[in-house]
Amino acid sequence: MRAIQHPSEAALALHAGGDLGPIAAWRCARHLQRCQACREEIAAFQGVRRMVADLPAMPEIPWSRLAAEMQANIRQGLADGECLGSQAARTVGWRRFTGLRAAAALATLTVVVGAGLMLRHPPAARNQTVLQATADGIQLSQGGEALGMKHDAAITNVSYSANAQGSIGESYVDPLTGDVTVTRVSW
Amino acid sequence: MVRTICGERAFRWVGIGVLSAAAGLAQETVLPSTAIRIDLPKDSPVALLTLDPRDSRFTARGGAIMVDLDALLTMRNTGAGRIHGITLRVVSQEVAMGGKASVCIPRLNIGPGEVFPVHIVQHLVRPTAFASGPLVQVSLDGVLFQDLSFYGPDQLHSRRDMTAWEMEAQRDREYFKRILARTGRTGLQQAILQEMDRPQLDRPMMLRTPAASSAALAAGERSERFAFVSFPDSPVEAVDGTAVVAGNQVRAPRILVRNRGTAAVRHVEIGWLVKDPSGREYLAASVPSSQPDLQLVAGKTAAFAQDAAMKLSRNGQPLDIRGMAGFVSQVEFDDGRVWVPSRQNLDETALRNVLPPSAETLRLTGLYRKGLDVLIAELNKP
Secondary structure (H helix, E strand, O other): OOOOOOOOHHHHHHHHOOOOOHHHHHHHHHHHHHOHHHHHHHHHHHHHHHHHHOOOOOOOOOHHHHHHHHHHHHHHHHHHHHHHOOOOOOOOOHHHHOHHHHHHHHHHHHHHHHHHHHHHOOHHHHOOOEEEEEOOEEEEEEOOEEEEEEOOOOOOOOEEEEEOOOEEEEEEEOOOOOOEEEEEEEO | OHHHHOOHHHHHHHHHHHHHHHHHHOEEEEOOHHHEEEEOOOOOOEEEEEEEOEOOEEEEEOOEEEEEEEEEEEEEEOOOOOEEEEEEEEEOOOOOOOOEEEEEEEEEEEOOOOEEEEEEEEEEEEOOOOOOOOOEEEEEEEEEEOOOOEEOOOOOOHHHHHHHHHHHHHHHHHHHHHHHHHHHHHHHHHHHHHHOOOOOOOOOEEEEOOHHHOOOOOOOOEEEEEEEEOOOOOOEEEEEEEEEEEOOEEEEEEEEEEEOOOOOEEEEEEEEEEEOOOOOEEEEEEEEOOOOOOOEOOOOEEEEEOOEEEEOEEOOEEOOOOEEEEEEEEEEEOOOOEEOOOHHHHHHOOHHHOOOOOHHHHHHHHHHHHOHHHHHHHHOOO
């Protein structure tokens, strides 16, 4: 019995993003029509792409560079996966996602999401001074530094305020003292 | 060969090594009370009785040092006046980027000799090791008394803030007392529930932008004009204003105001509202006059600008900003008096459905959560 020749993971990843050339895309699409396992793999890659796309909009991001670096990271991650994984013929089914192959897939996913997050906050942006409210307080951050005021995470009735001169504040009733407390952080 | 290096065993050992290193680097230490310094002037009307560092911790993780301060201060009113508010500055000299943090307790009612708590919870992150000396310094910025007199260096303009909160508190407390007298328990309950149901934007996020380029429009940006809400009794009117808008981002508000009263004004704040596609309004921020001393004499106009940029979202979704409105939210006169919009101003313009609750309303809604009778007992106090 002749073993099925599956497209490589790199080809599937690129196909998920519409980045394959026309002939390779046609061959890949033809294979996908009869291979459930590869369709699932494509769906997983598309899920990652959606997850990255759903990150909050940051107009200052160079999206073309992000896309190019994501592609490069996918390729690099898959190459690493090839290095870690077996070179033997692939077996179809759940066993493909166990052991080192699963670790490689996880590493690839981590690289892609990590790259997306890193590029979402490029070095220039990470050095930018940011004032923001978090789940349990308010903080000023720049580079690796942060200065913040916190409140008990159990408090749900928190009122936030922002001042365009460069400060944010929060008001809440402190359960420890019973008093209204107003904290503020500014640059 | 390559497969040998990248093999399963090597992979496991690398993982174990990384985890061990991370565990070794994360060292958590209890923060002693000596790491916190409390500076009070010699003639301060408050004194520190005890400092409980509670669950304060110092953690070294990787290349970062983290301080989680959770301290409970017990203070005594050592002056002759009744204290209605206190603001403490909380700073760390070790944070190179600067920044100021403060904790304020408005709506206190502490008589001479009485004791009160101040709870401070602060988080600091710094990439390198700390120098010797206290990690956190707490100092007094100001104390507001019942007669609106003030004590303190006022580096954070806490006099103005606490006075404004006191004015708002008197306004809102009177409002709820009138509601109780006019409509009874049911009316009061409805009014409180309305206060607890104000639409808010998601947690704010603000970026510092270079001042030089703030007025220029970048690709995708547009200049949006404010539509101002006018109050008949406001001593200052907003005449004109614009800001730069792009999607859910707003920045660089520029506002022109005119003093239409007779007293000189030294500070003005404009409430900045944004509209979504359905026309619903949300309070985005306040825009204060940028000059330290505005000196806006009667009949004169003054322009001011700010350069911060904000990203606005609602229920986790970026807010598509379709319009802006503004109103004069605070005026400080030369003599230290503060004007805030009246309840009538807010009701007649429907701003009361947009503005977040005042500190007093927050306190009263907190009491309501303990029971309607607790709230009524509080309102019946003289």
